[in-house]
Amino acid sequence: MSKLPKKHQFLDLSDYGRSLGHFIATKLQNTSLTPIHVTNMFIITGFIAIWLLLNGYLITSAFLLILKSILDAADGDLARLKKKPSYVGRYYDSISDLILNFCILLTLWYITDISIIYMIISFFAIQLQGTLYNYYYVILRNSVKGDSTSRIFENITPKALNGESQLAVNIFYKIYYLLYVPFDKTIYYMDQNAVKSKPFPKWFMTLVSLYGLGFQLFIMALMLVLKLQAFVIPFFIGYSVLIVVFILAQLALHSPWGRMMRAIRDNEVAAEAMGKNVTGRHLQIFILGSAVCGIAGAMMTTLDSQLTPGTYQPLRYTFLIWVMVIVGGSGNNLGAVLGGFIIWFLWVQVEPIGQFLMIILTSGLADDSTLKTHLMDSVAHMRLLTMGLLLLLQKRISPRGHVPEK
Numbered sequence: 001m002s003k004l005p006k007k008h009q010f011l012d013l014s015d016y017g018r019s020l021g022h023f024i025a026t027k028l029q030n031t032s033l034t035p036i037h038v039t040n041m042f043i044i045t046g047f048i049a050i051w052l053l054l055n056g057y058l059i060t061s062a063f064l065l066i067l068k069s070i071l072d073a074a075d076g077d078l079a080r081l082k083k084k085p086s087y088v089g090r091y092y093d094s095i096s097d098l099i100l101n102f103c104i105l106l107t108l109w110y111i112t113d114i115s116i117i118y119m120i121i122s123f124f125a126i127q128l129q130g131t132l133y134n135y136y137y138v139i140l141r142n143s144v145k146g147d148s149t150s151r152i153f154e155n156i157t158p159k160a161l162n163g164e165s166q167l168a169v170n171i172f173y174k175i176y177y178l179l180y181v182p183f184d185k186t187i188y189y190m191d192q193n194a195v196k197s198k199p200f201p202k203w204f205m206t207l208v209s210l211y212g213l214g215f216q217l218f219i220m221a222l223m224l225v226l227k228l229q230a231f232v233i234p235f236f237i238g239y240s241v242l243i244v245v246f247i248l249a250q251l252a253l254h255s256p257w258g259r260m261m262r263a264i265r266d267n268e269v270a271a272e273a274m275g276k277n278v279t280g281r282h283l284q285i286f287i288l289g290s291a292v293c294g295i296a297g298a299m300m301t302t303l304d305s306q307l308t309p310g311t312y313q314p315l316r317y318t319f320l321i322w323v324m325v326i327v328g329g330s331g332n333n334l335g336a337v338l339g340g341f342i343i344w345f346l347w348v349q350v351e352p353i354g355q356f357l358m359i360i361l362t363s364g365l366a367d368d369s370t371l372k373t374h375l376m377d378s379v380a381h382m383r384l385l386t387m388g389l390l391l392l393l394q395k396r397i398s399p400r401g402h403v404p405e406k
Contacts, residue, residue, distance in 0.1 A: 004141060010202035014133060014212025017066070021073030025081055028074075035079040035089045039096060042071035046100040050107050058229065062221035065104075069217045072097070087158050088165075091172035097213055098179055101126055104220070105233060112230040122233040125240030129211035131183040132243055135191075136200060136208050143199050154181060190247045207334075211243065242337070249333045261285070262331075320347060323387055327394050329401025338403055346386055354382035 004010075012018070028038070049064035075093060079085055102123055109119035157173045160166040188195075200208075209215060216236070223232050252258050264271045264278055272278045300317075301307045320343060328339020358375050365372040394401070 008199055010205040012209045014209040014214035017070035017073045017214060020070045022077045024074040025077035028078055029081045035075040038071055038075035038078055039093050042068045043096050045071060050103055053107050058224040062224040065217045065221045069214045084163060085161055086164050087169045088172050091176040095175055108229060108232050114233045118233050122236045125236050126216055127183050128240055129243060130213045131187050133208050133212040135187045139194055140200055246333060327401060329403040331405030332403050335401050335403035347383055350382050350386045351379060355379045
């Protein structure tokens with residue numbers, strides 16, 4: 001059961017458990033079980049998943065994390081089916097999610113060699129991601145008259161609904177306020193104008209749903225199945241840094257400063273005639289760009305442990321960046337992110353895929369065949385061939401990129 005009117009429903013990648021959750025809720029609708037009971041079920045499921053993770057049962061633990069996400073959707077649906085919305089239930093659900101997230105990350109820290117500092121940072125990162133998703137989702141729900149149990153700003157203790165105690169609401173609200181409001185305020189200060197905007201487009205909400213709790217659990221489960229438990233914590237730190245950088249870049253793009261920069265880019269003479277300090281702004285951009293390059297260089301040196309002229313590869317660190325921008329769409333932050341993901345994925349995967357295909361194609365040839373040796377040696381050039389073909393297709397089909405500047 002969606003919380004939005006049909007007209008504004010979007011592909012919510014974080015809500016993949018909604019259908020099964022609704023099925024469970026319909027089966028429980030005429031029973032004595034309440035939404036709080038279902039919340040207790042997903043708490044128990046989460047702690048069983050943690051116990052299994054501690055004992056090395058990664059795949060079973062991953063399955064229970066997905067089940068936890070499904071039950072998390074079922075409790076809200078059950079409340080709507082029984083027409084018994086509850087502030088206690090909503091706060092209890094959110095508090096439980098936070099505690100389970102912390103315990104899961106604490107367990108991952110315990111079974112890996114990751115520093116506890118990184119674990120704490122990843123916990124805050126995950127909470128920031130979930131808050132970002134909830135912020136835009138609640139704004140959308142309130143703006144289109146969807147389910148209004150959740151509020152954009154939890155700054156006033158709500159009045160207890162039918163069937164719940166005001167004392168219980170007060171207690172759970174105070175705990176919720178203590179745990180969640182710092183994250184809410186952080187996201188709000190990053191994008192204060194979102195509250196006043198028109199209903200967000202569906203594609204935007206689909207992208208934001210990548211940071212929802214359900215999708216976070218899906219990523220964790222997938223990494224556990226692939227036995228990549230040591231990379232879960234670093235992944236979510238990087239995933240969160242992308243949020244902060246992207247939001248700050250969007251705020252800069254749509255600010256008066258950003259509009260001035262675009263005006264200078266499009267017509268320097270007209271901008272200077274309007275009183276803009278074009279030379280000063282060029283210098284400012286040069287300094288900012290140099291600072292970003294310096295940060296990138298420091299990160300690369302940290303990754304490779306060294307940076308010498310002989311190890312620098314212009315093809316990888318210059319040409320590839322240009323391809324990312326061209327494919328994604330120049331002048332558009334979302335296009336830059338999209339292009340980065342697409343090109344880096346292809347750059348990493350094309351060679352092993354090409355090697356696999358060549359092994360199949362040459363399986364009928366003798367091992368000492370000159371043709372087989374030549375084809376296997378050419379696998380290393382598959383990356384360059386793919387980048388070239390991709391650029392040709394991109395400029396032929398969509399010259400301004402996948403997400404062109406508006």
